[in-house]
Amino acid sequence: MKADDLLKRVSDLEVLLNDFSQGQLRIDQAENLKQVFLFFKKTLVHSISSTGMYHSGPTGAKEKTSFDPLRSPCAENKTEDHIDIRTYDAIVNHFKTYDTVLKSLNIEPPMKTEIYSSFIYNNNGKSVLEKRESVDLMPLLDDCMGEMELLEELLKLYEKNAMEFIGLAKIHLQNADYQNLKMAAHKIKAGLAMLKTNDLYLIVSQMEHVCETNKDDKYLHFLYNCFVEELPLVIESLQEALSDLRKNNKH
């Protein structure tokens, strides 16, 4: 997604936010608003990181760096593909406004979450989001009454559902079949929520919303790609969590 598209979406969101006052906002609306906001922030972070605007050290450095959304971008890295400083500043200003509005609505500012907290740089100097969300499988194991085999089976089904969704979404996108894409997104949401994999949940929620509203094909492709990129990280986190549970069970 281009930075100016992103800026437009952020601006639209700002208008939405300003339409609410604290007294008028129901808890579910506040939660929805927060989730949408979180997603846009993530989209922004992803967009900025993929343009390589953030560098805490020399290009190509492999170390982890803390992510500061309000840090100045590196002007020397500006190319045609990069977000220009004016656009960047405008985006940052919008987010500052959002944070203020969210605080006034008693909604936890999304940047407190650790999801967006760090970056890692690969060998090409291109920053990518580090594995972000740790998954706690304990509540699900409780639901499974401690049956590890059932939990493992559920994880396999989760992965299968996600892979099926990728295949279905690709076909629906190719055919511009937004109704079925919306259905597919809607269907997978329950499983994503069940395992509390919020990143993927936010992506498909947004896909469902876009299918319902403006059917922005480019944006849907972007979201689809986000899902495809995100899934292996989530599965890795789930496997790690499962492995930890197995170890704890042995002790």
Place this chain on the structure above:
Amino acid sequence: MVRKKLLLAEDDELLASLLNFRLNKGGYEVIHSSNGKQVKEFLGQTMPDIIVSDIMMPYFSGIELIGYVRNELKSAVPIIIISSAGNEENVLNAFELGANDFISKPVSPSELLVRVARELNKN
């Protein structure tokens, strides 16, 4: 002791597996159907003690299922609907057609067990 028959109509395998397991452990005889056609066929042969159904199912939605059970089969069997957040309109339709209760996704199996027991105790 005779186990109560529970028809679980849910096409999401992930959720259905967990609910099937817990409902079985909770003492119910669970008949699981993953699409509306199967549900309709099953209901044509036998009526369970309670139905737990997702709203969005292939071929035959949960809403259609309620209409079928109440209007065609003339049955008062308790029906609990599983719905997603943001599906309020469907939930209202479900109640208008005769659903007894609803539970939102992600479904807590423990909560579902309580709701199922409550509906069965009412009868």
